[in-house]
Amino acid sequence: MPAVAKRVKNLPPYLFARIERLIAEKRAAGVDVISLGIGDPDEPTPEHIREEAKRQLEIPENHRYPTSVGLPAFRQAVARYYARRFGVELNPEREVVTLIGSKEGIAHIAWCYLDAGEVALVPDPSYPVYAGGTILAGGEPYYLPLLPENGFLPRLEDVPTEVARRAKILFLNYPNNPTAAVASSSFFAEVVAFAREFDLLVCHDAAYVEVAFDGYRPSSFLATPGAKEVGIEFGSLSKPYNMTGWRLGWAAGKEEAVEVLGRLKSNIDSGVFQPIQYAGIKALDGPQECVKEMNALYQLRRDLAVAAFREMGWKIDPPKATFYLWLPVPSGFTSESFAEYLVEEAGVVVTPGTGYGRHGEGFFRVSLTLPTERLQEALVRMKRVLGKVSF
Amino acid sequence: MRGLAERAQKLSPSPTLSVDTKAKELLRQGEKVINFGAGEPDFDTPEHIKEAAKRALDQGFTKYTPVAGILPLREAICEKLYRDNQLEYSPDEIVVSCGAKHSLYNALQVLLNPGDEVIIPVPYWTSYPEQVKLAGGVPVFVPTTPENDFKLRPEDLRAAVTPRTRLLILNSPANPTGSVYRREELIGLAEVALEADLWILSDEIYEKLIYDGMEHVSIAALDPEVKKRTVVVNGVSKAYAMTGWRIGYAAAPRPVAQAMINLQSHSTSNPASVAQAAALAALKGPQEPVESMRQAFQKRRDFIWQHLNSLPGVRCPKPLGAFYVFPEVSGLLGRRLKGREIASASDLALFLLEEIKVATVAGAAFGDDHYLRFSYALRLEDIEEGMQRFKELLEAAL
Numbered sequence: 001m002p003a004v005a006k007r008v009k010n011l012p013p014y015l016f017a018r019i020e021r022l023i024a025e026k027r028a029a030g031v032d033v034i035s036l037g038i039g040d041p042d043e044p045t046p047e048h049i050r051e052e053a054k055r056q057l058e059i060p061e062n063h064r065y066p067t068s069v070g071l072p073a074f075r076q077a078v079a080r081y082y083a084r085r086f087g088v089e090l091n092p093e094r095e096v097v098t099l100i101g102s103k104e105g106i107a108h109i110a111w112c113y114l115d116a117g118e119v120a121l122v123p124d125p126s127y128p129v130y131a132g133g134t135i136l137a138g139g140e141p142y143y144l145p146l147l148p149e150n151g152f153l154p155r156l157e158d159v160p161t162e163v164a165r166r167a168k169i170l171f172l173n174y175p176n177n178p179t180a181a182v183a184s185s186s187f188f189a190e191v192v193a194f195a196r197e198f199d200l201l202v203c204h205d206a207a208y209v210e211v212a213f214d215g216y217r218p219s220s221f222l223a224t225p226g227a228k229e230v231g232i233e234f235g236s237l238s239k240p241y242n243m244t245g246w247r248l249g250w251a252a253g254k255e256e257a258v259e260v261l262g263r264l265k266s267n268i269d270s271g272v273f274q275p276i277q278y279a280g281i282k283a284l285d286g287p288q289e290c291v292k293e294m295n296a297l298y299q300l301r302r303d304l305a306v307a308a309f310r311e312m313g314w315k316i317d318p319p320k321a322t323f324y325l326w327l328p329v330p331s332g333f334t335s336e337s338f339a340e341y342l343v344e345e346a347g348v349v350v351t352p353g354t355g356y357g358r359h360g361e362g363f364f365r366v367s368l369t370l371p372t373e374r375l376q377e378a379l380v381r382m383k384r385v386l387g388k389v390s391f
Numbered sequence: 392m393r394g395l396a397e398r399a400q401k402l403s404p405s406p407t408l409s410v411d412t413k414a415k416e417l418l419r420q421g422e423k424v425i426n427f428g429a430g431e432p433d434f435d436t437p438e439h440i441k442e443a444a445k446r447a448l449d450q451g452f453t454k455y456t457p458v459a460g461i462l463p464l465r466e467a468i469c470e471k472l473y474r475d476n477q478l479e480y481s482p483d484e485i486v487v488s489c490g491a492k493h494s495l496y497n498a499l500q501v502l503l504n505p506g507d508e509v510i511i512p513v514p515y516w517t518s519y520p521e522q523v524k525l526a527g528g529v530p531v532f533v534p535t536t537p538e539n540d541f542k543l544r545p546e547d548l549r550a551a552v553t554p555r556t557r558l559l560i561l562n563s564p565a566n567p568t569g570s571v572y573r574r575e576e577l578i579g580l581a582e583v584a585l586e587a588d589l590w591i592l593s594d595e596i597y598e599k600l601i602y603d604g605m606e607h608v609s610i611a612a613l614d615p616e617v618k619k620r621t622v623v624v625n626g627v628s629k630a631y632a633m634t635g636w637r638i639g640y641a642a643a644p645r646p647v648a649q650a651m652i653n654l655q656s657h658s659t660s661n662p663a664s665v666a667q668a669a670a671l672a673a674l675k676g677p678q679e680p681v682e683s684m685r686q687a688f689q690k691r692r693d694f695i696w697q698h699l700n701s702l703p704g705v706r707c708p709k710p711l712g713a714f715y716v717f718p719e720v721s722g723l724l725g726r727r728l729k730g731r732e733i734a735s736a737s738d739l740a741l742f743l744l745e746e747i748k749v750a751t752v753a754g755a756a757f758g759d760d761h762y763l764r765f766s767y768a769l770r771l772e773d774i775e776e777g778m779q780r781f782k783e784l785l786e787a788a789l
């Protein structure tokens with residue numbers, strides 16, 4: 001059999017093989033393993049959204065091919081959302097494209113802008129698709145460390161000039177997975193200036209912009225003056241509306257980037273099943289109580305978890321957004337050995353920070369997307385095996 | 392702002408859809424357009440499939456699923472491949488994607504290195520060349536002829552192979568020609584593929600729409616050695632009138648399937664959960680709706696094919712599958728019709744749309760602009776009306 005292509009071989013190796021094996025062993029041995037590893041909301045999609053999909057899938061027109069760039073009605077709903085929520089004006093025809101989940105656009109934007117050997121600036125740690133898409137397109141990620149002392153924001157002034165000149169894309173993501181950090185509008189303004197100076201496309205991933213606590217409302221990158229000329233933003237229905245399985249998102253902003261993503265897509269797929277797009281419209285336009293309720297639930301879990309970790313000796317501030325906690329591992333552990341220890345001793349799964357890049361070493365991520373009792377049980381078990389930790 | 396990547400600059404939008412869009416625009420303006428442009432069944436998705444989707448929604452089946460699709464769906468695909476195609480695959484050799492188009496894309500991405508040549512018989516489905524180029528491959532077009540029912544012969548394939556050739560794309564039943572390869576013909580092609588150490592990408596999306604007692608043969612089923620180098624692509628779009636739902640799949644040797652899953656985990660993740668539930672119902676449920684659609688298509692084909700062949704300057708072999716007729720219209724080209732210069736099938740298609748509101752797709756979209764593609768995925772009355780308009784136009788113009 002002839003071999004598979006090199007581009008796939010160049011993808012970063014899957015890091016968690018050992019832990020996965022451990023988990024499988026534990027489960028096989030009858031241990032009730034609790035996972036704090038998965039970033040997938042545990043509650044189903046709100047009923048009014050599901051009902052809209054059910055209604056729409058009766059309509060014969062919706063059994064036909066959608067267009068790859070998406071229903072005008074969906075793109076208009078996205079534009080309304082931006083206007084209402086962020087005061088950002090978008091032309092739904094030219095500045096919004098529908099995606100099969102925001103991941104699709106994140107993965108394919110590198111295809112649109114990078115030729116072989118060209119550079120994308122990728123935060124480290126970060127969601128693996130920024131580097132993955134870059135590598136699949138034959139480009140080279142240049143990593144920007146996200147460090148606790150900088151509030152997990154990249155220091156753009158530290159990017160060597162010759163690298164910034166060679167780079168064509170800058171990936172960013174706030175509120176951030178995995179660090180739960182948020183960005184201020186002054187940071188976004190700095191990003192716009194940097195992008196102008198070095199002629200870069202900013203690709204901002206706003207997957208968690210609606211998942212926030214204590215009254216904090218994260219802003220869109222596109223609300224920054226000048227942002228639409230230098231960047232696009234990826235939005236997702238997945239997290240705020242518990243719609244991960246539906247695969248619906250969008251890219252919005254700079255017209256050229258939106259157009260070329262749409263053109264690329266027309267050669268890869270034929271768009272999103274229309275009832276799913278109508279469900280998305282319902283989600284965006286409909287009552288937002290469901291989002292508030294989910295956030296209240298995550299906030300409660302966050303508070304439980306923060307209190308428990310503080311009791312064990314962690315000095316942490318409750319995160320303002322996302323449903324993650326990003327914590328340092330206790331002394332004597334690496335990210336991976338700590339995660340393995342917890343599986344082994346407590347039957348609890350956390351994600352080693354190294355899964356998100358080299359600078360994730362020394363950290364682990366806890367996800368709050370599991371039933372509250374399960375989270376409590378996991379915390380009790382961790383307390384039992386860890387006692388008091390030191391750093 | 393510095394430019395786009397080279398591959399993005401070269402990218403063209405999918406052309407068959409743009410014709411369709413134009414026709415739809417006229418329709419919106421209230422014109423009675425007869426649309427022979429559609430690439431999808433005009434039937435509705437069968438009831439039991441919609442019900443399964445609604446049940447899945449009621450049950451809150453709305454979260455991420457495994458990237459390759461839920462196990463029961465992959466098992467159902469294995470059963471289908473075994474039952475219908477005598478192909479034995481295990482569920483970890485199946486990858487469910489967002490339509491067969493997406494499956495083809497993923498397969499090409501994991502099989503091609505930059506500079507690899509890919510043999511594409513002409514006429515071809517319009518997305519193949521762009522998808523090959525997106526994977527860095529070089530399309531090598533090999534013409535076929537109506538005399539040979541638009542089928543690639545082993546000697547054509549052999550003559551096109553170079554040391555750089557890596558893959559052959561086969562599509563049977565075919566879009567746009569409706570040709571169907573017979574077992575002996577596939578054996579001849581497979582022999583060349585083995586000799587030349589080629590991958591075969593076998594697009595079998597029209598499998599169920601096949602007429603006159605023809606049998607669909609998957610090239611992968613010929614021999615284990617052939618199966619080892621073949622990626623079979625199929626889906627639910629055409630057989631179950633589910634084009635909108637976006638579920639297709641590939642069956643491939645394990646390392647290829649795993650590479651495709653890895654790739655998909657970096658792009659779209661799982662195909663929509665609700666559509667997976669619907670596809671499962673389609674594959675496991677009653678198959679009568681497929682047969683009744685097939686019979687309806689066959690009736691329409693008989694009518695349209697006879698009719699087209701009776702027109703001056705138009706001729707076509709009888710299609711045995713899919714829902715397209717692909718007549719050669721060379722006899723109408725290089726003339727003035729109603730004062731207009733008709734140099735190519737593209738000119739003719741535009742002429743037909745503007746003069747008699749009949750939408751077709753010019754052969755340019757499929758690699759040869761001496762042909763028009765007529766889809767018969769529309770009501771028989773509309774086909775009759777369209778043929779009547781075409782006939783009258785030619786009588787008046789010639």
Ligand SMILES: Cc1ncc(COP(=O)(O)O)c(C=O)c1O
Nearest residue numbers: 101102103127177207236238249
């Ligand atoms: C940072 C980030 N961006 C994007 C996504 C993908 O979301 P979607 O479901 O819209 O593809 C995720 C999902 O985990 C994420 O964590």
Ligand SMILES: Cc1ncc(COP(=O)(O)O)c(C=O)c1O
Nearest residue numbers: 430490491492516566626628639
């Ligand atoms: C030959 C061929 N292959 C694949 C496809 C794509 O099918 P799907 O709707 O499953 O993406 C089509 C659709 O027109 C086609 O004609």
